[in-house]
Amino acid sequence: MRSVTLYTTAGCPFCTSAKTLLTRRNIAFQEINLARDPDGRAELTERTGMYTFPQILIDGQSIGGFQELLAADRAGRLGELLLTV
Numbered sequence: 001m002r003s004v005t006l007y008t009t010a011g012c013p014f015c016t017s018a019k020t021l022l023t024r025r026n027i028a029f030q031e032i033n034l035a036r037d038p039d040g041r042a043e044l045t046e047r048t049g050m051y052t053f054p055q056i057l058i059d060g061q062s063i064g065g066f067q068e069l070l071a072a073d074r075a076g077r078l079g080e081l082l083l084t085v
Contacts, residue, residue, distance in 0.1 A: 001082050004011055007055040010035035014066040015054040021066075021073060040079065056081065063071065 004022065006029045008015035022029050034040045034053075045051045048062040056063050058081055063069065072078045 001028075003030070004082070005006055005029050005057045005060075007053060007057070008033050008035075009053045011052050018054045018056060018066045019067060025073070026080075049069040066072065 004027060006015070006018055006022065008019070010033065019029075019031065025038055032040070034044065041051070044055060048055055048057075050062065050065070052065055054065055056065065057071050063072065063081060069078070072081060
């Protein structure tokens with residue numbers, strides 16, 4: 001299975017929802033909270049082009065935020081995104 005990294009910030013309801021969805025699907029993830037890391041936020045924005053949270057990366061590739069994660073899950077594509085090629 002590919003690695004999932006979830007970039008979050010404090011007090012973010014979409015971050016909480018993303019963590020809940022991943023946990024309910026038994027998908028392991030690494031959470032990186034950037035609430036107090038302005039340099040980390042800047043690097044992430046430069047890397048993904050997004051400045052909102054959460055940001056979800058699978059094997060280093062951005063899939064977007066919670067809405068994209070939820071859409072992939074509902075469409076049955078989340079499992080495909082996680083399979084090792």
